Amino acid sequence: MAVVIGLTGGIGSGKTTVANLFSDYGIDLIDADIIAREVVAIGSIGLARITEKFGDSILLMDGNLDRSQLRAAIFSDPHLKNWLNQLLHPLIREKMLADIDRARSPYCLLIVPLMVENNLQTMTDRLLVVDVDQQTQIMRTQQRDNVSLEQIKSILSAQASRQQRLDAADDIICNNGDNQALLTQVAQLHQYYLALAQAAK
Known part of the structure; x- marks a missing residue:
């Protein structure tokens, strides 16, 4: 490795x-900001869980996550922010480790x-x-x-x-x-x- x-x-x-x-x-670069977008991309577990929690109104017309709406929702509710962090942080960490494992430089x-x-x-x-x-x-x-x-x-x-x-x-x-x-x-x-x-x- x-x-x-x-x-x-x-x-x-x-x-x-x-x-x-x-x-x-x-x-090889492994960028947490890029990974954070990948774990909520269309078809991801992250996006499915967020949609279950917030409903389809959290999505844009093309099915992608409406990030500004999500930011607004968690900004005013610490419990929701905590829920989101508990969902996304393990997914991001797992993807980071997988990408490190694949690094060839x-x-x-x-x-x-x-x-x-x-x-x-x-x-x-x-x-x-x-x-x-x-x-x-x-x-x-x-x-x-x-x-x-x-x-x-x-x-x-x-x-x-x-x-x-x-x-x-x-x-x-x-x-x-x-x-x-x-x-x-x-x-x-x-x-x-x-x-x-x-x-x-």
């Missing part, structure tokens, strides 16, 4: 950019935005944190998502603090600088992870 490198970072830190740079080296990246918050670094051999200062996070998120400062601050307060992530990290990529600095850091870590994977054989 491939060595598993966990990849996380706060909103606007550049996780996707970093993950894509590793992908350019032929490294020497090491793979498990990308989980809320890795530290949910203690999912237990599924990894090492944890890589993409770190930026808060001002950069806010600026990038505003540019990318066109959301208000209040919304961003609310998201930041719901995530682990920068220090909590750094305390959990085995490796850190600093993404405050330019693209060249980022490329250099990824290249160095790629070589390091290849050596780890070789030693683990």
